[in-house]
Amino acid sequence: MRLLILGTGSMANAHAKNFSEIEGVTLAGAVDVNINSVEAFREKYNIERAFTSLDDALAWGDFDSVANITPDNIHYATTMQCLRAGKHVFCEKPLAVNHQDAMEMAQTAEAAHLVGMVNLTYRNVAQLQAARKLVTSGQIGQVKHVEASYLQSWLVAKMWGEWRTESRWLWRLSKKHGSNGTLGDVGVHILDFVVYATDTEIDEIFCRLKAFDKADGNRIGEYDLDANDSFTMTVSFTNGALGVVHSSRWATGHVNELRLRVYGDKGSLEIQHRHDGSKLMVCLGDDVEAATWKELDVEPVSTNYQRFVEAVGQGRTLEPSFRHAAKLQKAIDLATITEIDRKEHQLEENSA
Structure with a gap:
């Protein structure tokens, strides 16, 4: 599984560490609007590519899954963009800031037969x-x-x-x-x-x-x-x-x-x-x-990280x-x- 990490804040470190320890997972790319942050994150975790916009990362497209660790209020917009590009998504909690958006995200993933999972860490x-x-x-x-x-x-x-x-x-x-x-x-x-x-x-x-x-x-x-x-x-x-x-x-x-x-x-x-x-x-x-x-x-x-990799491998959420x-x-x-x-x-x- 080739993974893009979207957002490089503090929780992104847990994602990068856990996913990098799973056999068969490659950290293909990282995205953050701050060029210094994303480059430092890319170097720290030996990630192939760094981007300052999701648009640029999706245009490159050499990955199949996304770990979305953006701020809560942009989970919806960024996840929908990834789903429409045919990418499986592992999203930080809360999935969205309201039920309507969260439900649309669920329905979109299901209709596209993509894996959509949430990191409820407990x-x-x-x-x-x-x-x-x-x-x-x-x-x-x-x-x-x-x-x-x-x-x-x-x-x-x-x-x-x-x-x-x-x-x-x-x-x-x-x-x-x-x-x-x-x-x-x-x-x-x-x-x-x-x-x-x-x-x-x-x-x-x-x-x-x-x-x-x-x-x-x-x-x-x-x-x-x-x-x-x-x-x-x-x-x-x-x-x-x-x-x-x-x-x-x-x-x-x-x-x-x-x-x-x-x-x-x-x-x-x-x-x-x-x-x-x-x-x-x-x-x-x-x-x-x-x-x-x-x-x-x-x-x-x-862990949730392992279950997400398993889900992508099986093609079912x-x-x-x-x-x-x-x-x-x-x-x-x-x-x-x-x-x-x-x-x-x-x-x-x-x-x-």
Whole structure:
């Protein structure tokens, strides 16, 4: 597989490193509007060609797949351009900034029989894959209740840098700079964590959003700090379960942590995924009466990068697909609406 890397920002390094380690993959080209950045990236990863425009790269065309790591608000335009040129696409999350665009991207890829997959990175967590097997095998019984959280602390700690002075963080706090806040940034991750592990879909949703004061006038330079910092939502699922999902960038002491608790009528499970490791805890069988929890050992799993290469080789899309990401985006769009009108919404026909 010959791959073009579109965008050379910080996340592009993960793509280049992971794809270069997969047998049969050639890093054929890289694109960035900044000539210095793209040339440095090309040299760092021994990439064949460098371009400062997608048009020029597509005119060259000596590649079959694209890793799209552009800013969120141009995923749609750039991905559509690549699909129309007959290229398979592996896109960073979120697939698009709204459901309509995401769905068009999914339909276009499907109609052209091209692979369209999204890098929902927490699918790479082995504990998540093992948890899903516990649910689908019936070991925890019928799922009744779900708790999920995505907690970050970069607004109260400097482990990731100083957000008050760095544009790479400030834009995430500003609506006019294209941010939908915590909901738009990590909402897709925690919702995917939930629906994948529980093997279900979102039925109804109600969400509250909050942007806290962070500076004088809630503004730093050109950045209005008005995008949501925290969200809480209640969710009902098509399998009949009820859930609570929340996230915050003010979660002091958590750095970057996803947690999921799934309660069934035969047993329960809990995933903890932190920057320093992951755990899968279960309460099953005879342990239910004694309320005893045990940690399960799990085997490593294939990464999204490996699955994308496999999908291109097979000529069929694997998960997480564009269509799945479009469903998640629909839930996020509706969550924003519920904040405005203060009432629960149902995902129509539970479809994308």
